[in-house]
Amino acid sequence: MKDEESGISEGRGRRHAPHEDMPAGDPCAGLVDTDTEYAHPADVAEHIENLSLEKQVCVLRNLPAEDAAEALAELDEHVRVDLLENLDADVAAQILAEMSPDDAADVLDELDEDHRDVLLNNLDTEDADEIRHLMAFDPDTAGGVMNTEIVILDEQLTADQAILQIRREIEDKENPYYAYVVDIDDRLIGVLSLRDLLLSRPGVRLRDEVGNQNVISVLFDQDKEEVAHLLGHYNFMAMPVVDYEGRILGVVTYDDIFDIIQEEASEDMLGMVGAAQDETVDTPWFESLVKRLPWLVVNMLNSALSASVVYMFEGSIAQMAILAVLMPMVANQAGNTGQQALAVMIRQLAVDRFDSRKSWRAVAREGKIGLASGVIMAVLVCAVIWAISGKGALAAVMGLALLCDMLLGAVAGGSIPLIFRALGRDPAQASSIFLTAITDGAGFFIFLGLASLLLL
């Protein structure tokens, strides 16, 4: 949670001297415009991203370390890595020291090992140890995204003592509005808001105040997406993170969750079609190419399989070329039907935990929709083809193939994410590619097979 959460931007630049004396005749001197000093860190970051690397270095070097730290935390990863590698190590370390330890750990995680060690050696030992401690957690878990600057209260304190402690710590903590009550072994036994404390009788002991609480927390090694679900489910502002002994380690806050939810949505949509899951338009194109190519090859192999189905019926097509005209329509329509089911299912898995009863009900629902839309489209297409060509048998074959393949597409689209999940895979990854393989292959086989049997 950031200090700026209230919607204020107060021009901090005014209150602090730059962290480094500006050398006389510095070529960067003119670059730090006064507007920037008044701006919100997120806007400063956006401003920096549009500059050349050289100018970025200048701006960051001349901002007060505290402002530079906040802007750095908001920068795009690719920009940030370049920038840190080009800043002097001592300036970079000064900026890192001003960041919250969890943000600093995230930033250092992105650097290569050499740069990282240089920067850590430039920090004072206590800061460096805290950051190393946080970097030990898997970045995809609660421990990897948690914030450690929290208020921890001993259960023996009274409510008025607790308020005094919070007032003492208020300047150092990112979010002093929630405090975590621990017992003598540091185990989390309750959560109190400043409001709760202000409404308590002054002399009441925290242990008695939280006696009834059924504290909801997550383990440090829990998947961060699962933490995001829980925070969204309970509408919490912060979720306490504990170790296996129940001792409090930190909190995951709402602003981290914004990013996790967005990342998850991107991963699903990009993964579905075989793009790199963390791709943005700022990813270097060659990196994207390398990550997409394997899935394009998989798609080509799938597509070659479908082609081999068509090849089996080469003779039929040579006798009746109209089959080649209609065949892609069957596959395309079933593919679209399946993708509708697929999209609904992947999104549901993103927002919901989904037990197996609900899973099968959901697949059955897609089956119903697939059957009904299949019947409707089949009748429609059959009628049109009959009207245009006058060939009733061809129209019937087309209709029947379309119905079967659309039903299959709907059931496959509904099932693939569930099957992938059951196999321990990402439910979205390449799902659209495998779906298309099924609807194409089956569509060609059913249509050409029926045509060969009934028309030739």
Add this chain to the structure above:
Amino acid sequence: MKDEESGISEGRGRRHAPHEDMPAGDPCAGLVDTDTEYAHPADVAEHIENLSLEKQVCVLRNLPAEDAAEALAELDEHVRVDLLENLDADVAAQILAEMSPDDAADVLDELDEDHRDVLLNNLDTEDADEIRHLMAFDPDTAGGVMNTEIVILDEQLTADQAILQIRREIEDKENPYYAYVVDIDDRLIGVLSLRDLLLSRPGVRLRDEVGNQNVISVLFDQDKEEVAHLLGHYNFMAMPVVDYEGRILGVVTYDDIFDIIQEEASEDMLGMVGAAQDETVDTPWFESLVKRLPWLVVNMLNSALSASVVYMFEGSIAQMAILAVLMPMVANQAGNTGQQALAVMIRQLAVDRFDSRKSWRAVAREGKIGLASGVIMAVLVCAVIWAISGKGALAAVMGLALLCDMLLGAVAGGSIPLIFRALGRDPAQASSIFLTAITDGAGFFIFLGLASLLLL
């Protein structure tokens, strides 16, 4: 923002009598299990969703109104509507009165007009007016999701007077940690956190305390997705909502943003393939069918256009049936390439504002990736076909068509969302359907055209 944001669930049921005397011999009496009384409202809601409608009514009727209100706010829309239509109007009104006005307005918005009026008439006039006021805002705007229970401070107050006022109001407000400072005309001039106030000199006037602030706020008619972007950009906990005169109306809080981000991600993924944008696995299947069918028909018409391209070359296919075997591979591969570009672009539009310079750079990036992967796949496929069939010319035609169509697919996938946006349309809606139309139609045309020119 909910009271439960701290991560606590304290068993409120214990502290309040049920809002209605339970009639002797009530058949529902056994249903409200004691566990539920200790549970978090979000968990109560989940429990309720798994019951039959009759039992849902019983549970809700027997919960204290405050608990029932919190659970109701968490229920799935379809469940909630059924439930409210089956509760006695006076019980439902009691529950609504306990909800925050913005939640109550959302709930009433879902009901049909008759039920809504009955419930509003059962509320006391003041509550009903507040809810009617909120219902007048478009639900897709900041006004439609904002929360009005905020602390508003007069700029003439001193810091210690302000703290006193907050302590007085603390029990009624959902989030007393931020207070909004207004001038004599109710115009928002600053935001203060409780921390800021505790750190201020007691006698300082709020006007002087916020003098420097550059308050960030949104207009009531701003799109809620835009508000979500801004909140995520600034990491705010709450975004103030003002009218055209700058007067404060309410705030949009982080927990509303969770829902907006998830909804937006669903809308994009479902919209892309022509499913209903608000569909979940709980949507009645017939409702989904009705909403998906029009896009399936559009897809069929597109697909008929592509088929007519193939029909132009019926003669070529009759002479050389192998063309029908290879033709779908071109279209499928280009379709997948395009969908990768499409997915990256749609996600980028969801998290970023995107100026036109960045747009064209992004399309150019997709073009580069499409060209490079096109060349690689073309060489690969060309070599394989040549090796298998020994027909160099056929292999060359296949490779060339694949390259052209993949490049086209990448550029189309990158451009379609931008073009849709420029036309004032949703960038995602049916984008995949139109993309497929382009890659299929062009793929068939290029491949069959080249084959007819060069091979026959």
